[in-house]
Amino acid sequence: MINNSPIIVTESLTKRFGEITAVNQLTLSVQRGEVFGLLGPNGAGKTTTVRMLAALLIPSGGTAQVAGFEIGEDDQDIRRKIGLLPESPGLYDSLSAEQNLAFFGSMYGVENIAEQIQKYLELLGLWNRRYEPVGTFSKGMRQKLAIARALLHEPEVLFLDEPTSGLDPQASKLVREFIEDLRGEGRTIILTTHNLEEADRLCDRVAVISGHLLALDAPGELRRKIFGRKVVFHLQEANQALVGTLEKFPFVSEVQAVDNKILAAVENPEEQNPELIRALVNGGAELQFVGELRRRLEDVYLELMGAVEDNNHGKN
Amino acid sequence: MERIKAIIIKEWREVFKNKFVLFTVSFLPLMITILPLFVLYFAGGSDDFASISAADLPPQFEQLCGDVIGGDCMLYYIVTQFILLFMMVPVIIPMTIASYSIVGEKTTRTLEPLLATPVTTVEILVGKGLAGVIPAVLTTWIGYLVYAAGAYLMVSNTAVVSKLFDPLWMMAIFLVGPLLSLMGVSIAVMISSRVNDPRVAEQISGIFVLPVVGLFIGQMTGMILVNETFILWLAAALLVLDIVLFYFAVQVFQRETILSRWK
Secondary structure: OOOOOEEEEEEEEEEEEOOEEEEEEEEEEEEOOOEEEEEOOOOOOHHHHHHHHOOOOOOOEEEEEEOOEEOOOOHHHHHHHEEEEOOOOOOOOOOEHHHHHHHHHHHHOOOOHHHHHHHHHHHOOOHHHOOOEHHHOOHHHHHHHHHHHHHOOOOOEEEEEOOOOOOOHHHHHHHHHHHHHHHHOOOEEEEEOOOHHHHHHHOOEEEEEEOEEEEEEOHHHHHHHHHOOEEEEEEOOOOHHHHHHHHOOOOEEEEEEEOOEEEEEEOOHHHHHHHHHHHHHHOOOOEEEEEEEOOOHHHHHHHHHHHHHHHHHHHO | OHHHHHHHHHHHHHHOOOHHHHHHHHHHHHHHHHHHHHHHHHHHOOOHHHHOOHHHOOHHHHHHHOOOOHHHHHHHHHHHHHHHHHOOHHHHHHHHHHHHHHHHHHHOOOHHHHHOOOOOHHHHHHHHHHHHHHHHHHHHHHHHHHHHHHHHHHOOOHHHHHHHHOHHHHHHHHHHHHHHHHHHHHHHHHHHOOOOOHHHHHHHHHHHHHHHHHHHHHHHHOOOOOOHHHHHHHHHHHHHHHHHHHHHHHHHOOHHHHHHHOO
16 A cells, blocks of 8 residues: 655754754655654654644754645645644543544534544444543543544544553554554554554554664564574574584574574575575484574664664763 | 634633633622622612712812712712723633633643644634633623613613713723723733643733723722723723734744743
8 A cells, every 4th residue: 555655755854942952854754655653762852753744843954745745834734634643632621522523623624524523433432422521531532532533634644643652452452453444544654652562563664763863664674684684493403513504604694503493694584594404404403493583673673772872872 | 714613612612611710700790790780779879979069079070970960970980980890801701711721721732633733823812812702792791781771770860871871981891891801811821821720820810900900990099080082092002902912922822832832
């Protein structure tokens, strides 16, 4: 569903609050239909970036286009094209779910408002509670209602700022599944989250930022770039002779035996594994099975953040 | 226009569920309407007024009363003093409503999703402003009509009562009243941007009722004579003040300011 035309393009996007630079020279592009993750520690500038792209904050420098409109020049047009779920749901507690949505529908100028309200309240399982004041809703229900609000006008780009933050596992799962459904519809979603497993599962690409851009790619590609690809050979018994067998290949590095396994960094496992398997078997190995050591996105993130910290210590 | 209408309805749905706001909006006009009628009831039937001659009254009363003389002039003076009290209603009510509305949005963090919609700052402020001004102005007008009807029943001299419908007081109620309301709303918006408790916003805004109280005291002590010229000047000054205050309210209510500085 990803289209190769970019829907968001930023060029050296910068935001300063007085002396503090919250976002520094951020350059990236997001394709139509892509689920794009913004990852980073607290204060990394994720929310500030989202707020700039949602035409809520004026950039201090650089440029950005959202859905073909320029930030700072066509802000009203941008607001019509986007939906925002902020960090806090921001709902009117004394109004019912339906009244909340009807109000925001009026703000967006939604014409078939009653139908849209019904569509999203039903999709999110809140239709039967539509007349109840939002103040009586659980955190998960409020979050779902806030997502419905963000989708009411069928935006081209949906910004979800920490959509599962503070939710119990069941509510988080529901929200994640809903995001997956939206992804299936081909909607462009910008997701900020601290939940790296969630980002790994939902995002086509992620940008790791800490004021500035640290890395940008698909989660799998980031893993490969940072850790390479490691193949795990499960054997009846691992020994140094077999390690030596693998070390002879020029495309293999970092070979080590751990218990009854041999781990080896391989440039292109799909092409090179058969040759390695043959060599091991010929060398007397009793091979049980072969797999790839899968690094988590969390490992990538921690590696990148560790490098930032080392860099900062170095400067100090 | 649809957005402004939606904001007004939303504000009323929200704010009037607050018992304190409801109490302030209903109790103050009720008191300001009933108390003068109570006073008039006793004053209108009092023999003391009949014995008052023109010489007993301060010189500025002659200007104020025109062809109404003696005890009737005194009665008219009392009646008009209370009209000045009515001027407090269009200031206090919108301040209360706007304070609760804006500080409420700050504390529940509902402004961010609202600002992310295509609604303009002016639409938000006009919507929120009218949500405070409309009930305030209507309450003032209704209160005034009830007061005038009560005065008609309690004061025997029709010349005194008919003066309540002089252009002077018509302008005061129907022109100065709404202008005072607009002033109250703009002030409440600016103060609400700096505080996190609607009661604090309301109390600080309350200082701005003092000029109206000053008007009341000024006429009572003879320092100010509230006549048509004075009301026209007051209306002109308020119009300019309203424009200036609304400009500053719009400046305070910038999206960037709200998200980055309103705490």
